[in-house]
Amino acid sequence: MPRLLTAIEVPGEVGATLTMLRGGISGARWIDPENYHVTLRFVGDVDDAMARDIALVLGQVRRRAFDLVLDGLDQFGGHKPRTVFASVKTSTALMELQAEHERIMQRLGLAAERTYRPHVTLARLRDASTRQVADYLATRGLYRSVPFHVPRFVLYSSRDSVGGGPYIVEAEYPLH
Numbered sequence: 001m002p003r004l005l006t007a008i009e010v011p012g013e014v015g016a017t018l019t020m021l022r023g024g025i026s027g028a029r030w031i032d033p034e035n036y037h038v039t040l041r042f043v044g045d046v047d048d049a050m051a052r053d054i055a056l057v058l059g060q061v062r063r064r065a066f067d068l069v070l071d072g073l074d075q076f077g078g079h080k081p082r083t084v085f086a087s088v089k090t091s092t093a094l095m096e097l098q099a100e101h102e103r104i105m106q107r108l109g110l111a112a113e114r115t116y117r118p119h120v121t122l123a124r125l126r127d128a129s130t131r132q133v134a135d136y137l138a139t140r141g142l143y144r145s146v147p148f149h150v151p152r153f154v155l156y157s158s159r160d161s162v163g164g165g166p167y168i169v170e171a172e173y174p175l176h
Helices: 012-019 048-058 092-107 130-140
Strands: 003-009 037-045 066-068 070-076 083-088 119-124 148-150 152-158 167-174
Touching: 003 048, 037 092, 048 092, 048 152, 048 167, 066 092, 070 119, 070 130, 083 130
Parallel strands: none
Antiparallel strands: 003 037, 003 152, 037 119, 066 148, 070 083, 083 119, 152 167
16 A cells, blocks of 8 residues: 655755754754755555555546746754754645645545645654754744746655655656
8 A cells, every 4th residue: 555645856956955953952853964855745545446546536627837946944843843844935836736636636535635735855753853944944944045947846646654755756746
């Protein structure tokens, strides 16, 4: 049973700048650069028939290529931080692509996802102090990537593991 998600890959040159942000939080599990991505839609564990249907229907998506910028760092978890991430600057093209993926998955019978907040996960946290995370964000939070081109999105599979990944491209879909 594959665990699937749709995503935008982060180019190597942007990933290299993200790796420079590693360190400074005790016990953080830093994501390997080859696994950096912007999730469009987490699908989850599905049977092979559903995986085939998803791959087929995603091939019908017709969108234009666009550019993205990572703009700032933040955390999920509030008073109990669990993830540090790079935020994606608001993009109409990205939000429309994500909304189309959401509609596709719901038409295929999958439950609606929570509110979409585009980001690139940098580290997963366990028992990190709020002070340490706040200090990290204060010193590195102004990060901004160069704009990068998004010529395609991918269907990833992953194994159930701590921290996600490794991710395998099962299918790729060009943006025009």
